[in-house]
Amino acid sequence: MKYLFIVFVLLMACSDSTETRKQRLLAQGNEMVVKQDYDEAEKYFEGALKLDSCFADASNNLGSLYFKRKEYGKAVQYYSHAISCRQQYREAYFNRANAYYELHEYYSALADLSALTKVKDTSTVFFLQGLIHTKMRSFDAAIADFDKALKLDVKNAEIWVNKGIVLFYQKRNDEARTDLLKAIALNPKEPNAYNTMCLLEASEGHYIEAKDYINKALALRADDAYFINNRGYINLMKNNLEDAVADIDRSIGLDPYNGWAYRNKGIYYLKMNQIDDALRLLNKAETVDKYIDNLQFYLGECYFKKGDKQQACAHYKLAFDAGELDAVEFGKLCK
Numbered sequence: 001m002k003y004l005f006i007v008f009v010l011l012m013a014c015s016d017s018t019e020t021r022k023q024r025l026l027a028q029g030n031e032m033v034v035k036q037d038y039d040e041a042e043k044y045f046e047g048a049l050k051l052d053s054c055f056a057d058a059s060n061n062l063g064s065l066y067f068k069r070k071e072y073g074k075a076v077q078y079y080s081h082a083i084s085c086r087q088q089y090r091e092a093y094f095n096r097a098n099a100y101y102e103l104h105e106y107y108s109a110l111a112d113l114s115a116l117t118k119v120k121d122t123s124t125v126f127f128l129q130g131l132i133h134t135k136m137r138s139f140d141a142a143i144a145d146f147d148k149a150l151k152l153d154v155k156n157a158e159i160w161v162n163k164g165i166v167l168f169y170q171k172r173n174d175e176a177r178t179d180l181l182k183a184i185a186l187n188p189k190e191p192n193a194y195n196t197m198c199l200l201e202a203s204e205g206h207y208i209e210a211k212d213y214i215n216k217a218l219a220l221r222a223d224d225a226y227f228i229n230n231r232g233y234i235n236l237m238k239n240n241l242e243d244a245v246a247d248i249d250r251s252i253g254l255d256p257y258n259g260w261a262y263r264n265k266g267i268y269y270l271k272m273n274q275i276d277d278a279l280r281l282l283n284k285a286e287t288v289d290k291y292i293d294n295l296q297f298y299l300g301e302c303y304f305k306k307g308d309k310q311q312a313c314a315h316y317k318l319a320f321d322a323g324e325l326d327a328v329e330f331g332k333l334c335k
Helices: 002-034 038-051 056-068 072-085 090-102 104-118 122-137 139-152 157-169 173-186 191-203 208-218 225-237 241-254 259-271 274-287 295-305 307-321 327-333
Strands: none
Touching: 002 038, 002 056, 038 056, 056 072, 056 090, 072 090, 072 122, 090 104, 090 122, 090 327, 104 122, 122 139, 122 157, 139 157, 157 173, 157 191, 191 225, 208 225, 225 241, 225 259, 241 259, 259 274, 259 295, 274 295, 295 307, 307 327
């Protein structure tokens, strides 16, 4: 019995040592994350997983490292492994939902968030649901999500901004303006509020006010491709074409996947009467994002200038269906 007891103690000591070592590696990895030394952090987390292949915290943190590197597919793999090791791992479910969102796998993201709301309602869960429903063009659902988030965190400017954006998409400008100004009052350094106010004012033809708002956004985030593109759009509408194309080209250089910039470059070519170039850019914009505002109208304008009224009216009809042309305007263009 004496020998059995000694062996048992030694095994327990070894087990404790393994637990201590993996927790130490996890802490060291977290420390490297704070220092933004992600390569070193990865080594510590992988070391912890070598000691315990089902160490959920290390797997979750590796997922977050890959998320920071924008390797969202790998992030999902590590988050999924963490969940398989710890079925009720809320942080991993939420993190995986974020990764699915970036991968445009919206239904998978909503499924993860649904699992979380069954346990406890949080503003961050409802906020992410709102972002997903916005991407899915389910605007009423998005507003409902943002309202739920605001009930839990009414002073969060970012939630007010995103609700305002959806209201703007729905052309509910007065309500959108109210929410966006509320966001600015809560956080005067929230650039997305100024950017959306720029778009709202521009949609109503108030280009002086729009330019003032976009300049405020750029003062807070000077290298934002979307903000620069929107300043280019304001210059387009004011026929400051040289300044406009400089901004639009810079925006495309910063973010070659921004369909709105290609639309604006198409408008520029349309104004320059370079119709084939305009069509090429507008069609590229549609390939990137078919929901871009006024895209069908400008395609119609291109075909109208080419003398192809049948094609022009097909696009004008799509613009009319999207609420971008009223019945009187549509009737004048396509009698």
